[in-house]
Amino acid sequence: MIDPKKFHPRTYIFKKIIENLKKKINVDVCWIICQPDKFSISENEQNSIYDIHSFSNANDIIKKIKPDVIFVDKDKDLIQNAITTAAKLQEIPIIARPSMINYNPTLENNSSKNIKIRNFFSTQVPSDESSRGFMRRGKFFFYKFLFLIHTKISIKENFFNIISSSLNEFFHIAISRNQSTLNPNIDLHLIVNSEQANNYEKFGIKKSNLKLVGNIWLDRFFEIIDSKELELQKNVKILIISSPLFEHGIWSSNQREDFLSELFSILNAESKFSISLKIHPTSESQEYYNNLLKSKHMKIPIFQSEELLELIPNYDLFITYGASNALTELAFCQKRVINIPLKQPIESKPLVNEAIFCGFIKKCDKLQDLLFTINNSLEIVPKPNEDYLDMREKFFFNSDGKSAERASDAVMEFLSKTH
Structure with a gap:
């Protein structure tokens, strides 16, 4: 513990x-x-x-x-x-x-x-x-x-x-x-x-x-499920939700460095995006991310101790990578999400497959396609369908x-x- x-x-x-x-x-x-x-x-x-x-x-x-x-x-x-x-x-x-x-x-x-x-x-x-x-x-x-x-x-x-x-x-x-x-x-x-x-x-x-x-964990998210249409402001607010793949031994340090460097460089090149970062509350080092962003001449808010629940209402779109548990939470809250699967089976996560069919979650297999996938997601207004609502009821009892x-x-x- x-x-x-x-x-x-x-x-x-x-x-x-x-x-x-x-x-x-x-x-x-x-x-x-x-x-x-x-x-x-x-x-x-x-x-x-x-x-x-x-x-x-x-x-x-x-x-x-x-x-x-x-x-x-x-x-x-x-x-x-x-x-x-x-x-x-x-x-x-x-x-x-x-x-x-x-x-x-x-x-x-x-x-x-x-x-x-x-x-x-x-x-x-x-x-x-x-x-x-x-x-x-x-x-x-x-x-x-x-x-x-x-x-x-x-x-x-x-x-x-x-x-x-x-x-x-x-x-x-x-x-x-x-x-x-x-x-x-x-x-x-x-x-x-x-x-x-x-x-x-x-x-x-x-x-x-x-x-x-x-x-018990997802009970908290009911209060922030947004039933109204996902309206966008001119300046699109994006929250990147990191995954401790290096800390859990799935990535080498070079793999982590290469992926994150390319991800931040791609997003930083688009002026209409306002970017923030949410890192794992216990597994990841904020100092590492500060140093990485400094090397890219980037300065963005980094959240660690803050709950994802507190941050969700403040952003228009979320970027995740790998089979993160945050995918289920975001699918549950009916938010726009871009996921970079990294060959991990994200569909096995509860409610994720249904959220993909509804358009809440879009997969981006290659970082080179990230901007196109983001713009595609922002052009549509996803809505829950019957399969999504049935699955949510099935997975999240009462x-x-x-x-x-x-x-x-x-x-x-x-x-x-x-x-």
Whole structure:
């Protein structure tokens, strides 16, 4: 888990559930921070935020905090796997937050072996804002891997089971191209739509362990869906939404430099465009972008800590690249978007294919065609069709802005049966 004081979709979802729980019962929240470096905790945070490096294994975490319930992500992440394995022996209820990305056990992960190798030797992890040291990500992987093994030893798991399960974990993370395995220790999965429920059941999750609550993250966007025509001003305001492809090991530093340099040069040549940039809140370095833009003699606003939700109403058109999660958010808000796919399967993102057919999203496979694609997008007034509205209803269950409230009700109902 990253620092809960930083804005991130994962922490936002957990916080909204907790916020609604606090309306019903007294809640004390403890966050476990899991980062490569020791985390500095202020005196007034000492009973609510804990650094993973303060513990030898997950069993020590359970003994120290004595939780009544544990919230985790759906995946079999090494640290969360360790914590839930220790908690399971203590019969502590384990609940998975609603996932932003659907889980489909029949799909392959897009990460190639080359990308996984590059990730392993990466000088930073996704939450770093800049490079920190040789093989930082690989070293952190081994730290988490050993933490899991130490946890299994502490709970006196059979030696041969430890060896077998550890090799299996290593295979799935380092070699396999299958999607991450769902954590089998989870007692209740909060899910966003019925299709997600079907896919969880394919994996073997019992229907009784699933609760449909809706999409907490996208609930916020209902207020800014623009039903009126997309009127344009003379000076077209464009927001570029970056993607941390380099930070996640998909791009080399040269690939990032070449792509962004060409992108900024093309847009800077058009005087009628007013350009701004939104970069990832935790994974990317604002200093890098400042230096890059300075080398191009460009000075544009760069947003990092600001929410995309706050920025969307202020722009006429958005440029994204790769299979960014922002595509679904922009499709949901019915905004003009130019996407440069970079050979990534953007149509697999919820609502994106329908938004393409409606004209909200236009693909631009080559940067040389970017200006033509932008002008083409600005000439039309896209409107939602029946397929788009049906798919939005399908993917975003009961879109009434009350998903977090339903999630907290589901948690209360579940805990009443287990205590």
